[in-house]
Each structure stands twice: as C-alpha cells, then as structure tokens.
Amino acid sequence: MQGNIACAEGALAAGCRFFGGYPITPSTEIAEHMAVKLPKINGTFIQMEDEIASMASIIGASWTGARAMTATSGPGFSLMMENIGYAVMTETPCVVVNIQRGGPSTGQPTMAASGDIMQCRFGSHGDYSVIALCPSSVQEMYELTVKAFDLADRLRVPVFLMADEIIGHMRERIIIPDTVGHTARRPLKPGVLPFHPEDDLVPGFPEFGKGIGVHVTGLTHDERGYPCATNPKLHEQLVMRLYNKIEHARKEIADYDVTNPDAETVFVTYGSPARSVEQVLHDSPGEKFGHLRLKMVWPFPEHAIAEFPNATRFIIPELNLGQVAREFDRHTRVPVIPVPKLGGDLHLPKELKRLAGVGA
Amino acid sequence: MSFEEWLRQDRIDDWLRQDRLPHIYCAGCGNGTIINCTLEAIDEMGWKKEETVFVSGIGCSSRAPGYIVTDSLHTTHGRALPFATGVKMARPEFHVVVFTGDGDLAAIGGNHFIHACRRNIDMTVVCMNNQIYGMTGGQGSPTTPKGALSTTTPFGSAEPAFDLCELAIAAGANYVARWTSYHVKELTKAVRVGMETPGFSFIEVRVQCPTNYGRKNKFKQVLDQVEYLRSHSMMRQKFLQHEERREPVPDATIIVGEFVKRDRPVMGLPR
Numbered sequence: 320m321q322g323n324i325a326c327a328e329g330a331l332a333a334g335c336r337f338f339g340g341y342p343i344t345p346s347t348e349i350a351e352h353m354a355v356k357l358p359k360i361n362g363t364f365i366q367m368e369d370e371i372a373s374m375a376s377i378i379g380a381s382w383t384g385a386r387a388m389t390a391t392s393g394p395g396f397s398l399m400m401e402n403i404g405y406a407v408m409t410e411t412p413c414v415v416v417n418i419q420r421g422g423p424s425t426g427q428p429t430m431a432a433s434g435d436i437m438q439c440r441f442g443s444h445g446d447y448s449v450i451a452l453c454p455s456s457v458q459e460m461y462e463l464t465v466k467a468f469d470l471a472d473r474l475r476v477p478v479f480l481m482a483d484e485i486i487g488h489m490r491e492r493i494i495i496p497d498t499v500g501h502t503a504r505r506p507l508k509p510g511v512l513p514f515h516p517e518d519d520l521v522p523g524f525p526e527f528g529k530g531i532g533v534h535v536t537g538l539t540h541d542e543r544g545y546p547c548a549t550n551p552k553l554h555e556q557l558v559m560r561l562y563n564k565i566e567h568a569r570k571e572i573a574d575y576d577v578t579n580p581d582a583e584t585v586f587v588t589y590g591s592p593a594r595s596v597e598q599v600l601h602d603s604p605g606e607k608f609g610h611l612r613l614k615m616v617w618p619f620p621e622h623a624i625a626e627f628p629n630a631t632r633f634i635i636p637e638l639n640l641g642q643v644a645r646e647f648d649r650h651t652r653v654p655v656i657p658v659p660k661l662g663g664d665l666h667l668p669k670e671l672k673r674l675a676g677v678g679a
Numbered sequence: 680m681s682f683e684e685w686l687r688q689d690r691i692d693d694w695l696r697q698d699r700l701p702h703i704y705c706a707g708c709g710n711g712t713i714i715n716c717t718l719e720a721i722d723e724m725g726w727k728k729e730e731t732v733f734v735s736g737i738g739c740s741s742r743a744p745g746y747i748v749t750d751s752l753h754t755t756h757g758r759a760l761p762f763a764t765g766v767k768m769a770r771p772e773f774h775v776v777v778f779t780g781d782g783d784l785a786a787i788g789g790n791h792f793i794h795a796c797r798r799n800i801d802m803t804v805v806c807m808n809n810q811i812y813g814m815t816g817g818q819g820s821p822t823t824p825k826g827a828l829s830t831t832t833p834f835g836s837a838e839p840a841f842d843l844c845e846l847a848i849a850a851g852a853n854y855v856a857r858w859t860s861y862h863v864k865e866l867t868k869a870v871r872v873g874m875e876t877p878g879f880s881f882i883e884v885r886v887q888c889p890t891n892y893g894r895k896n897k898f899k900q901v902l903d904q905v906e907y908l909r910s911h912s913m914m915r916q917k918f919l920q921h922e923e924r925r926e927p928v929p930d931a932t933i934i935v936g937e938f939v940k941r942d943r944p945v946m947g948l949p950r
Contacts, residue, residue: 336769337765337768337769339761339764339765361950363768363769365764365765365768367761367764367794368761368790368791368794369790371758371761371791372758372760372761372764372790372791372794373761375754375755375758375761375762375764375765376761376762376764376765376768377765378752378754378762378765379734379752379761379762379763379764379765379766379767379769380765380766380768380769381765382750382752382766383766383769383770383773384770385769385770387765387769401755401758402754402755402758405754405755527732527750527766527770527773528729528730528732528750528770528773529729530728530729531750532728532729532748532749532750533750533751534696534744534745534750534751534753535750535751535752535753536745536753537753537754537755538753543698545698545699545745546742546745546753
C-alpha cells in the first residue's frame with residue numbers, strides 16, 4: 320500500500336468523517352482516496368477553493384463534533400497558518416497532514432524534504448504549542464494518523480502528521496488491524512462554562528447543536544468564550560494554559576524508539592532518514608551505533624536524550640539545514656553533529672557510515 | 680410600559696446575550712438594525728436556537744454573532760464562508776447564517792465569496808455594507824465609491840467599487856437582494872425569503888457608518904446618512920424600466936429589491 324493511502328485509511332479507521340482539501344503534490348492521493356471513500360460511509364469530502372478555506376472548513380466541521388482532516392504540502396501549509404492559529408486559540412481538534420516537499424516557495428513538488436518541521440511548530444503568529452508526528456514507514460502513516468486524531472481530541476489542538484514525499488509515495492506491506500480503538504472527545508460537563516479547563520488544562524468540548532450556545536472566537540476570550548482582548552492578565556492566563564496543556568503532557572505523550580541505549584555514537588532521526596540509519600545499523604552490527612527515532616517531534620521529547628547515558632556524539636541526518644539538530648543541541652552538552660541534506664535524495668548509508676567512522 | 684418591560688416582552692429579546700451588553704457599536708451605527716431584522720426573520724421562520732449557527736469573519740459586522748445566544752464562530756478575516764461551509768456540509772440539518780461586511784466579504788474574502796455562490800451552498804449571508812473599514816478606523820474598501828474620502832483615500836477613492844449583488848448573481852447564488860438599513864420591513868422580508876430559499880442566499884444591506892464614513896463624507900448627522908440611503912434608493916423594477924428606455928440613472932443610485940430568486944442545484948441540504 321502507498322503511504323498516502325495508508326494515511327487516508329488510518330483516518331477513516333479513526334472515524335474521520337470530514338475532509339476538506341485542495342490538490343497539491345505530493346499529498347493529493349490522500350484527498351483522492353477520501354473523495355472515493357467518504358461519501359460511501361456518510362462522510363463529507365469537499366474540495367475547497369484554496370488551503371485557507373480547507374483549513375477553515377475542517378475547523379467548522381470539527382465544531383459540529385466530526386473528526387476532520389486536511390492534507391497538503393509546503394505551499395498549502397503556508398496558506399493554512401492563519402487558521403491553524405485560529406484552531407490553536409479556539410482549541411479546535413483537527414488533523415493536518417503535510418507531505419513535505421522541497422522549499423522555499425514552489426520548490427520541488429515531487430521531492431522529499433523536512434523543511435517545514437519548524438514551520439509547524441512556530442508558523443502561525445503568537446505563542447503556542449502543538450503536536451507533530453513523523454512517520455518513517457507506510458505502517459506508521461496508518462498508525463500515527465490514528466494517533467493524531469486521538470491526541471487532537473484529547474488535548475483539543477491541531478495535530479500535524481509531518482510526513483515527506485518519500486514516505487507518502489513509498490509502497491510497503493502493512494498490517495491493518497480489524498478494529499481501531501479511539502478515545503472520544505470529552506464533552507463539556509453540564510453547568511460548566513464552555514472554556515473552563517479541567518485538571519489537565521483542557522476544557523470539555525461544547526459541541527454545536529447541543530443547546531450550549533457557545534461563542535467561539537479567535538480573540539482573547541474568558542471562560543464564557545466572550546472576547547476580552549484588553550485584559551493583560553486574562554490574555555497571559557489563556558495563552559499559558561494553551562501552551563501548558565501540551566507542555567505538561569510532553570513526557571506522557573512522547574513517542575520514540577530507542578536502539579542500543581549503551582551506544583557512544585547515536586543517530587537521531589525522524590521521518591525518512593530513519594530508514595538510512597536503520598540500514599547503517601543493519602550493515603554494521605559490530606559497531607553498536609545507537610538510534611533515537613522520534614515519532615513525535617513536537618512537543619520535543621528532551622528527556623529522551625537521557626536514554627543514551629554513554630553518548631559521546633549525536634549524529635542527526637535531516638532533510639533540511641538542521642532544524643531539529645539545533646533544537647536537540649539546546650538540550651545536551653554532548654556534541655551534536657547535524658547532517659543536513661537538501662535536494663530530495665535520502666542520505667546514503669555509506670555517507671552516514673563515513674561520518675560515523677566506519678569503512679573509511 | 681417601562682423600557683425594561685418592553686425589552687422583556689420583545690420577541691427577539693431571548694436571542695440576545697444580555698450579559699454581553701452594552702455592545703461595541705458606535706452611536707448611530709446601523710448594524711443593530713440589521714441584526715434586529717435578521718433575528719426577526721429567524722423568529723418568523725421558527726428556527727430553534729440549538730439548530731441555528733451564526734458564523735462571521737472580522738470587522739464590525741462580524742461582532743454580531745457574539746451578541747446572539749446560539750452556537751457561533753467568530754473566525755478569521757474574510758474566511759467566514761469556508762468555516763460556514765464546513766459546519767453546513769458536516770451537519771446539513773443546521774441553519775447557517777453568516778454576518779459579514781464589505782471588507783471581509785469582498786476584499787480579503789472575495790475568492791471564498793464567489794466559490795460559496797458557485798457551490799450554491801445552503802446558507803444565508805447578510806452583508807453589512809458600510810463602504811468602509813469601520814473597525815480599523817475608516818480605510819477605503821472595495822465598495823468605497825469613486826471619489827469618496829477615507830483615511831487611505833485622502834484625495835478621494837480612485838478605484839471603481841464592486842457591485843456585490845451582481846457578483847453574487849454572476850457566481851451563481853440562488854437568492855440575491857439588496858436593501859438599506861432604512862428599509863427595515865423590506866429587509867426583514869428579504870432575509871426571510873433568503874432563509875426560505877434553498878441554496879446560497881445573499882442579502883446586501885447598505886448601512887450608515889456615521890463615525891468613519893459619514894464624518895469624512897459630509898454627513899453631519901446620522902439621519903442625514905439614513906435619509907441619503909432612502910432618497911437614493913430605487914427599486915430594481917424601476918431601474919430596469921429606466922434601462923429599457925435608455926434613460927441614465929444617477930451614479931449614486933442604490934438599486935434595491937430582489938435581484939434573483941432561482942432554483943439552481945444546491946449543496947448542503949439535509950441528506
């Protein structure tokens with residue numbers, strides 16, 4: 320199965336019943352698959368006029384209680400930033416898939432990159448925190464899409480599936496479970512103000528059509544949902560809550576694989592470069608290289624670094640100019656060696672081996 | 680009857696959020712009139728609150744849903760229609776009403792506007808056209824008439840204005856009408872007919888903005904501007920007769936009435 324199709328199938332299994340999108344290479348197969356499948360299960364597929372509208376439509380659908388998703392690539396992702404900020408501010412659960420390609424601008428429509436990994440963290444204006452998942456196989460395109468919906472509903476935040484062209488277009492054999500269990504969105508308790516947070520800092524969801532009469536605004540708002548944009552304290556409280564609800568869950572939701580925790584030389588990857596590193600580890604069993612593979616890049620699992628107590632260097636191959644290597648470097652005193660790569664090709668195992676001092 | 684008693688017995692009273700009053704609109708603003716007419720039309724339709732969703736973008740007009748007790752989305756600038764499209768397509772049984780303004784709808788939201796008309800998606804859009812950006816302090820908009828003064832057209836607007844109704848008709852809306860904040864009864868009826876008509880219903884309302892439009896364009900009193908709206912309005916039928924006889928009408932004529940009521944295929948009807 321192709322990665323993009325696995326993503327769409329994962330979404331359907333997770334109960335996604337609304338897809339609003341706009342064609343863009345290399346993500347289009349997701350929209351095409353949803354266009355075929357959703358009408359048959361009483362769901363809604365709509366092709367919007369642009370990515371701004373796509374993002375808007377899934378937020379609107381989400382407020383009616385639907386699990387909603389869109390899929391895009393870099394240029395469309397840039398257009399979505401405005402309403403991603405709105406989803407953050409209004410705590411709207413939704414899933415945004417970005418099959419990354421080479422940028423800036425139109426760049427390389429058919430080539431892989433991870434150049435948007437910082438954009439998904441900081442791309443909309445203002446301070447906030449989000450969740451980003453990074454699959455490195457077709458199996459994970461399925462599994463992490465399912466997971467994205469659960470996290471979005473639980474923490475009421477946009478969740479990004481940050482794949483790339485290689486994973487999106489790669490074909491692999493995958494195992495699809497008979498059923499996919501998923502956590503339901505926690506509804507607003509009766510008699511509680513619509514934006515009053517519970518202990519985990521997440522308010523219950525005041526779904527449209529239940530007679531709650533919730534006013535949803537991107538303006539700074541109080542627990543009633545009413546605009547209150549000139550009260551400095553209220554604004555600080557709101558933004559800190561939106562930030563902390565994710566940051567406090569950082570350890571608990573973290574998702575990464577650790578290989579050879581005793582290793583001194585440790586590769587750190589997310590997305591398709593993980594495959595090159597797996598080849599290196601496979602080819603050099605005597606070297607005992609470590610591998611920290613991040614399936615969730617944001618919130619950044621800084622505690623995962625401690626899984627490698629003997630590390631003397633972290634080698635971080637990325638399909639960008641070292642965006643995550645820089646973040647990684649902030650959290651460790653051990654030398655960090657970024658291995659940036661642009662252009663769309665994967666790192667060759669032999670390049671990485673040479674860097675690690677094997678077979679030189 | 681005291682004012683409070685009158686307020687309590689008003690039929691639309693229970694659609695307003697009393698705890699949000701006073702509202703932000705300036706003295707003499709006509710937006711309240713339009714909200715009133717729209718709620719009156721909803722009342723006539725007999726819609727239930729839990730089945731009605733208001734959606735808006737950014738600007739003075741877009742603050743309206745915040746004063747109404749139903750579920751509502753106050754969204755990003757120009758994007759009300761795609762948000763509303765998401766709501767309506769996900770839950771076609773909802774009644775969706777969009778409040779928007781000339782800047783929100785015709786400038787930053789122009790693309791969404793024509794595509795919502797093209798889809799002919801089942802919703803009612805009430806556009807408060809004050810011909811200016813009110814909330815940001817009186818800048819020129821796509822409907823600012825040629826020659827009119829604003830903070831960004833200090834020597835008079837050099838650009839021609841959009842005709843929003845013609846745009847909606849060309850793009851495919853099933854119902855299109857224009858009235859002004861002076862025409863309370865006609866406007867209420869037009870909004871109701873729009874709500875009754877399946878598909879995309881667009882009601883443009885020319886409205887006075889004394890603070891930012893009137894002040895700069897020689898309307899000394901609020902009523903001067905309302906009187907202007909009244910005296911410059913011409914029924915569409917009469918305008919068409921003029922056109923037939925090749926008699927020109929003054930540039931400032933506000934053509935009012937029902938422009939189109941038709942039966943193009945509709946998206947977003949209950950399954």
